[in-house]
Amino acid sequence: MSHHITFVGAGPGAADLITVRGQKALQNAQVVLFDALIDDGLLAYCAPDVVLVDVGKRCSKNTAKPQDEISALLIEHGLKYARTVRLKGGDPSIFGRLDEELAAAKQAGLTVEVVPGVTAALAAAAAAQTPLTRRGVTRSIRILTATVGAAQPHNDWDAALDPSETMVFYMAGKQLREIGLRLLLAGFSAQTPTLIVRGASWSNQDCVRLTLQGLPDYVLSNSDAPTILMVGLALN
């Protein structure tokens, strides 16, 4: 039997927001490599003798593992065990560096499968009970980030934005001021609605509604919760 890696979207946090297929993959896995922000309730789906490997990587922590180290660990375990799960927060295909891990796995001769997950944008919309589209107002959604990794090319995230589109900014916790100022400078109305959602689906999830005017000076309370910022007329 060939060795197989299943990339599983864990969803936004709450253990019961994983897909049934993802949960089955966890139950069958011999080894699970998981990210930071993965709830213990998810790991509880695994077999009692599973090998758990924490490859958690959060930008704010000094303990961050570089991506090539994560890929190397993935291959090491993928070659050793027949059934490996790589559990990734939200959906694996969104800001998850899935491409790099898939390429490494394929290069090592491992077969792969990707199981989707509930991405943070959708969990945030549910937390705030706010649709991202609105009849006659908003018919498109943009997933983006203003955060640029070290040694990455300049990110033109603010090119061609429009308030009639719902913009969903990932990795937004440290960028509220920058995003607010850039959008005001680009001519967005000061009254454009914005919504900050932290820890969507977590027991302490938190939603704050502001106008664009209020965004640059809004100070987040200190917490480790991941933060989504949404901007657009649909949020009214």
Ligand code: SAH
């Ligand atoms: N692949 C993930 C995103 C990884 S990037 C997904 O599909 O959701 C990490 C960013 O996702 C965080 O900085 C934050 O902006 C967002 N995020 C992840 N979980 C979240 C949650 N429960 N609530 C709010 N934002 C979250």
